[in-house]
Amino acid sequence: MDSPLLLDRLLQIADLFQRDMAREYDGTPLSPARMGVLWTIHHSGPVQQHTIAAALNVTPRNITGLVDALEAVGYVERIPDPTDRRARLVGLTPQGHELMERTVREHAALNATLLASVRAADRDRVEVAIAAIADRLAQLVSEAAKADKARAS
Amino acid sequence: MDSPLLLDRLLQIADLFQRDMAREYDGTPLSPARMGVLWTIHHSGPVQQHTIAAALNVTPRNITGLVDALEAVGYVERIPDPTDRRARLVGLTPQGHELMERTVREHAALNATLLASVRAADRDRVEVAIAAIADRLAQLVSEAAKADKARAS
DNA sequence: TATTGTTATACTCTATAACTATA
DNA sequence: TATAGTTATAGAGTATAACAATA
Numbered sequence: 001m002d003s004p005l006l007l008d009r010l011l012q013i014a015d016l017f018q019r020d021m022a023r024e025y026d027g028t029p030l031s032p033a034r035m036g037v038l039w040t041i042h043h044s045g046p047v048q049q050h051t052i053a054a055a056l057n058v059t060p061r062n063i064t065g066l067v068d069a070l071e072a073v074g075y076v077e078r079i080p081d082p083t084d085r086r087a088r089l090v091g092l093t094p095q096g097h098e099l100m101e102r103t104v105r106e107h108a109a110l111n112a113t114l115l116a117s118v119r120a121a122d123r124d125r126v127e128v129a130i131a132a133i134a135d136r137l138a139q140l141v142s143e144a145a146k147a148d149k150a151r152a153s
Numbered sequence: 154m155d156s157p158l159l160l161d162r163l164l165q166i167a168d169l170f171q172r173d174m175a176r177e178y179d180g181t182p183l184s185p186a187r188m189g190v191l192w193t194i195h196h197s198g199p200v201q202q203h204t205i206a207a208a209l210n211v212t213p214r215n216i217t218g219l220v221d222a223l224e225a226v227g228y229v230e231r232i233p234d235p236t237d238r239r240a241r242l243v244g245l246t247p248q249g250h251e252l253m254e255r256t257v258r259e260h261a262a263l264n265a266t267l268l269a270s271v272r273a274a275d276r277d278r279v280e281v282a283i284a285a286i287a288d289r290l291a292q293l294v295s296e297a298a299k300a301d302k303a304r305a306s
Numbered sequence: 307t308a309t310t311g312t313t314a315t316a317c318t319c320t321a322t323a324a325c326t327a328t329a
Numbered sequence: 330t331a332t333a334g335t336t337a338t339a340g341a342g343t344a345t346a347a348c349a350a351t352a
Binding site for chain 2 (some may be wrong): 004005006007008009010011012013014016017018019020023024026057107108110111113114115117118119122125126127129130131132133134135136137138140141144145148
C-alpha cells in the first residue's frame with residue numbers, strides 16, 4: 001500500500017492554500033499577486049516599485065499594473081520619492097493598513113487551528129522539522145536557479 | 154522576537170514549489186497546469202475531458218486548451234470514447250508515460266532529500282503531523298467553499 | 307432536456323522591448 | 330551611461346456564454 005509521500009502532502013498543502021486564496025479573493029479587488037505587493041509594503045514600509053519587483057521576483061512592468069489596481073481601490077498610494085525624482089514610493093493607505101492588520105490576525109487564527117491538529121507533545125519538534133524542510137528546499141531551489149544561470153552563459 | 158509562524162513556513166514551502174516548477178518548466182512545452190492534466194491521466198488512465206476538469210476544479214473549456222497543447226507536443230492523444238460518441242478519451246502516449254515515470258522518480262528523490270533534513274528519530278511523528286495538518290486544512294477549505302455556496306443562494 | 311466539447315470573448319498575471327525622465 | 334517607471338505588445342491560464350453533436 002503506497003501511503004502518500006511527505007512531498008505529496010506538502011504539495012497538497014500548497015495546492016489548498018492556492019485554492020483557498022483564489023476562493024477568498026473571488027469577487028473582491030484582491031488577488032494573490034496583489035496581496036504579495038501589500039505584504040511587501042506591510043513589512044518594509046513605503047518602497048520604490050523596483051524594490052517590490054525584486055522582492056517578488058517579477059519584472060518592474062508587472063508592479064506597475066498591480067500598484068495601479070491597488071491604488072484604484074484605495075489600498076496603496078504613490079507618493080514622490082524626496083531623494084529621487086524618477087521614483088515614487090508606494091505606501092499603504094489607512095484602509096490598506098487596516099486590511100493588513102486584519103489579515104495578520106486571520107493568519108494567526110489559522111496558524112493556531114492547524115497547530116491544534118498536531119499532538120501537543122510533538123508541536124515543538126514538528127515546527128522545527130518544517131522549518132528545516134523549508135530551509136532545505138529554499139537551498140535546493142536557489143542552487144537549481146544558479147545552475148540554470150550558469151548553463152545559460 | 155517573532156519567530157515565523159508554522160503557517161508562514163508552510164506558505165514559504167508552497168511558494169518555493171511554485172517558483173521551482175516555473176523555473177523547471179521554463180523553455181519547455183510543460184507548465185504547472187499542463188502537468189496537472191498529465192498527473193490526472195497518469196493516476197486514472199484514459200479519461201473524458203470533463204472528468205479532468207472536475208479533478209482540477211477548472212472549467213471544461215480550459216481542458217480543451219491544455220489538452221490541445223499537450224497533444225501538439227506528443228504527450229497525450231485523444232481517442233474516440235467507444236461508449237459515448239460525444240466524448241473523447243485523453244490518454245498518455247508512450248512519450249507521456251515516460252515523462253511521468255521520470256517525474257515520479259524525481260519526486261521520490263526530492264522526498265528523500267527533504268526527509269533527510271529532519272532528525273531521524275522525529276521522522277515518523279513529522280510525517281503523521283504533516284498529514285494531519287493537510288487533512289485539517291482540506292477540511293477547512295472545503296467548509297469555506299460550502300459556506301460560500303450557501304451564501305450565494 | 308441534459309451533457310460533452312468547442313468557438314468566441316475577456317480578464318489577470320506574466321514577459322520582453324522600446325521609450326521618458328532623471329541620476 | 331545607467332536606473333525608475335511607463336507604454337506597447339504578446340502569451341498562458343482562467344472564466345462565461347453560446348453553440349453543435351449526441352445522449
